[in-house]
Amino acid sequence: MIFVQIKNALIKYFKTWWLPIAFYVIPIGLYMLGSILKRDFLIDAFLFTIYLNIAGNIISSIVQIVIGKWYFLFPQLIISFFLFLWLGLFFLFSPPDFYGAHKVIPNDIEISKPLDSIPExxxxxxxxxxxxxxxxxxxxxxxxxxxxxxxxxxxxxxxxxxxxxxxxxxxxxxxxxxxxxxxxxxxxxxxxxxxxxxxxxxxxxxxxxxxxxxxxxxxxxxxxxxxxxxxxx
Missing domain, CATH: 2.60.40 (Immunoglobulin-like)
Incomplete structure (x- = not known):
């Protein structure tokens, strides 16, 4: 039963031209949440879901051609292209890195701060x-x-x-x-x-x-x- 439901959901996803576009709200939401909480695993989930949805958009575009609704592939491919371009440029020049966001600084050992000038x-x-x-x-x-x-x-x-x-x-x-x-x-x-x-x-x-x-x-x-x-x- 569950497999039939999944199959029907996928068919609907690929045949309904605007659904793959609407699903971009999921990776965008994950990215915003990851940036607020400073969690790398949420950024990883964002990357996985947005690449998955871009692939889904491409497949859906092919489906639109097969079912005779080729004109719907333009908004799908244009939006996917610009999101992919933005993603590539963003992570090339300013990738998020939350390595130090949740690290605890020990208070039981001597720790110095770097000087802001040449040492005397x-x-x-x-x-x-x-x-x-x-x-x-x-x-x-x-x-x-x-x-x-x-x-x-x-x-x-x-x-x-x-x-x-x-x-x-x-x-x-x-x-x-x-x-x-x-x-x-x-x-x-x-x-x-x-x-x-x-x-x-x-x-x-x-x-x-x-x-x-x-x-x-x-x-x-x-x-x-x-x-x-x-x-x-």
């Missing part, structure tokens, strides 16, 4: 690693006051504290790489970007400074906990 000498009295945010949220400058004992490379690792998720692993490693060409003491600086999350959704991250000697195994030099947020691309 006093910032290095207790720490060899200092983080600053000099431009857009999610883009961080780091400063190292450490005298290397051998030639090699510095680089940064970042982890979300509560889940221990590795953040932007390959991008941060490549972008933060600093080559040590001599052993003279100096202030090293670099930049990296955290992509997980969006502006305003702050969470706690463990920022680790690592060193890769020439022909030796890498080792960790320092780590600090910071409040961070993702860069909105």
């Amino acid at each position: 000498d006093k910032e290095f009295e207790k720490n060899n690693l200092v983080l600053s945010c000099l431009s857009q949220p999610g883009i961080y400058n780091f400063y190292i006051n450490a005298k290397p004992k051998e030639l090699g490379h510095f680089y940064i690792k970042a982890f979300e504290i509560t889940s221990n998720d590795r953040l932007s692993e390959d991008r941060i490693k490549n972008r933060s790489d600093i080559k040590v060409e001599n052993l003279e003491p100096k202030l090293y600086s670099g930049e990296f970007t955290i992509y997980e999350g969006s502006w305003g959704d702050k969470y706690a991250a463990r920022i680790e400074l690592w060193f890769i000697p020439q022909n030796k195994k890498e080792y960790k030099i320092a780590e600090r906990n910071y409040i961070v947020e993702g860069w909105m691309r």
Whole structure:
């Protein structure tokens, strides 16, 4: 019985030209709800249902031709085309990312906030690693006051504290790489970007400074906990 009802509903969906268009209200509603609640699974449901409905519109357009109502395929295809175009452009330039929206910042450990300026000498009295945010949220400058004992490379690792998720692993490693060409003491600086999350959704991250000697195994030099947020691309 249930299969007959489903079959009849599908036949009605494909034969009634305006139904596939009306059904776009479902994915649009899911997107609005996902944006309000900041839930990635609702955005995933939005993507699934809108692609499914676009496919349904195309099939319905073919059905309209078969049953002799070819003129109805124009509103179906035009609306589907513009929704598909909007969807592609929107997720290309501004995809929603709610990674940090519901993260809990621990209150039982020491967590610092990135500076909003280049650090002064006093910032290095207790720490060899200092983080600053000099431009857009999610883009961080780091400063190292450490005298290397051998030639090699510095680089940064970042982890979300509560889940221990590795953040932007390959991008941060490549972008933060600093080559040590001599052993003279100096202030090293670099930049990296955290992509997980969006502006305003702050969470706690463990920022680790690592060193890769020439022909030796890498080792960790320092780590600090910071409040961070993702860069909105």
